[in-house]
Amino acid sequence: MTGPLAGLTVLELGQGVTAPYCCLIMGQLGADVIKVEPPGGDVARRMGPFPGDVPHRERSALFLSLNRNKRSIVIDLDTATGQQLVRDLARHAGVVVEDAAPGAMAERGLGYESLSAVRADVVLTSITPFGQSGPYRDWGATELTLFALGGLMNIMGEPGRVPLKFGGQPGLHLAGAYAFAATQTALYLAEEHGIGQHVDVAILEGLGASHFQDLTEYEYTGRIRQRADLRLPIPARDGFVSFSVQAHQYGDFRRLILGEEAAAAIAAAGPDDAVARDRARLEGEMDTQILEWTVDRGKYKAYFAAQEAHVPAAYLADMTDLMESPQYAARGFWVEVDHPVAGALRYPGLPAHLTGLAVEPRPAPLLGQQTDEILSSLTDLTPHEIAEIRAAGVLG
């Protein structure tokens, strides 16, 4: 079992989506991720969805999906003993990832000053909505409010109606991916030159950096991008498809839908005119011939045939499509993992193949599953001392 992060210990002091997603990626690359959970566990254990909608801390879909390839230890960070335990563990950790409100870790003696005192080259990555400084630093935020502030909602939805956000929590996951890249950037320096540092990841700043094209358009031209008329996909028998035809691809598109002969006749009538007409037909969306073509084939076959004919196309993939995708099957994207309580389920794997990567997929840990194992291997505590700490309620 090996991966490029083998031998790296990561201490995760995070809950919900951002820090757990960041550390999930590192775990899939072979790092030993120690997830420090509060008594009661990561909030994601209570967020579900659950099988049959019956809450159970080991059956939350959000938690299970974000915490594979990690070990769990429960430590109450509001106790002096718990704080000391984390500092003891941090001695072994090249990376610590946390998502507490700015200053909250420092109050517990777990800020950068304290952690770098026990390990000089530690990389501490802090993920917060607004960063460690600035006037909004203590503001609350969610996926929705950050999408709004990031300028992304303003361009989603129909003009005159309420602006929209993407479904799910892609913004928070994106922040986790940024935190992963930022952590690796700092870790490279730490491992090459022994220089540790504090990495400040602000979710809002990540969303701003993702929105660069519209920000730059405003800066260069003063134009403000607004919501545009809804672009509706084209119905197929079993769902929807869409085409993103560029000017030079209209000939291919016409041949695809109308056949060689009709396409040639249109082209002969004058190429520019034909392109304009095709565009109007596509934007009309309900053009009978296009509709017949997509309905006849169904979404996946229509997408496939169009792409084979070099016409950029997509289909609106739902869960069934994703789970049954021939492409995902060919890549082995879905990873089946058996969890002692939740059972065997298929999870999204790492979205990349790496030469030589052979990290065995492991299920998300039960709450505190490895508390004893971690304390006895990484601290000097005797079994008796561990029992005492547990009796004091520090270990949940």
Place this chain on the structure above:
Amino acid sequence: MSAPRLPLEGIRVLDLGMFWAGPFAGKWLADAGAEVIKVESASHPDNLRILARGVYPGGEAGERPWNRSGMINERNRNKLGLALELGTPEGRAIFRELVAISDVVVENFSNRVLPRWELDYPRLREINPRIILASIYSQGSKGPESGFVSFGGTLEQIGGLTAITGYPGEMPAVYTLAMPDPLGGAMGVGLILAALRERRRTGAGMYIDMSQRENVTALLGEYVLDFQMNGRSPEPIGNRDRLHAPQSAYRCAGEDGWVALSVRNDAEWLALCRAIGRPALIADPRFATVTARHEHHDEIDEVILQWTAGRTKHEAMEELQRWGVPAGAVYTTEDLSNDRHLRARGYWEAIDEPDAGRHVYPGRPMRLSATPLGTRLPTPTLGQHNRYVLGTLLGKSDGAIAELERAGVIGTEPTAAARSGRL
């Protein structure tokens, strides 16, 4: 050896990226101190040099529009520019010489391009066994759909994000925020750096074969499991949330003014009731628990709307936040550019571009305490560093470089075909 000023000093990267995802990865590595050579050509400059959507300073394309596009200038700072024809044997020979002295190659072409140039991973590894090749593909190197073209917007659809997005109960719509691009770029960066770590141990390079589509689906883990556990295929729920209630965007005073807010728990519900001057609602059993608030969400929306309608989005956000309610104004790009928090954080960076002048650009998703990042170089003009790369790095004589220029193997201006958009 003195302490480095930047994390990745000493790493050399050949950035073949076009459009967004590849150049985004290259820019991150360049910001962090790597020497990143952006490899384009006169016949195939980065598409964003040409497809600029009219984003030129003051809307004026100028004499050298390919150096004036805001689209190119944001994404390629801190890089060196080489314009080298990889379609010619001479161009590929030079590229192979560069591979021999580089650490990383990053690209986001279709999976056909590098094999066609005989520059795929097995060939690169023969030249330099320590090389890391990161291919940020649409759907990976293999499989029935691996050759299909995609953009950020199509990836959102085939990756599963579009199906859960939209107004509830309506026909789905296609949105193109191109979020898969920065996501693919960031994942690429993290994986490249992990590969460099592995190389320190093994001495061997690595092939990173990424699928941007998988990158999108990987964000949907909870839905994937819910589907298996409960057979539920998620439908769009607009701006509402499975857990938080109330949550939505509410109309404010002012043109197209909206404020988004979320109530995550009872404490924030109390805060909201006080913030909007309706403390009596705290005792109202219709809203006492999160379950009840979900049931009566429409009624709560009405109450909130009465309050927001009398305030601008900025006023509403500031007031809600003062009471401890998570809220954010629905910002336009102008609002974001003027935001007081980002300004106080020094987020925006002003840079002088040779052909585009001085402009302000968004900063980065990370701040590093020991090695602060900044812009050292503006985006290179096309082929700006041909001489440095060929002369200083590869030791070619002035005469040899002039000969390559005459033969059109290197250049500084797009070909006529490229200028007309045939890329």
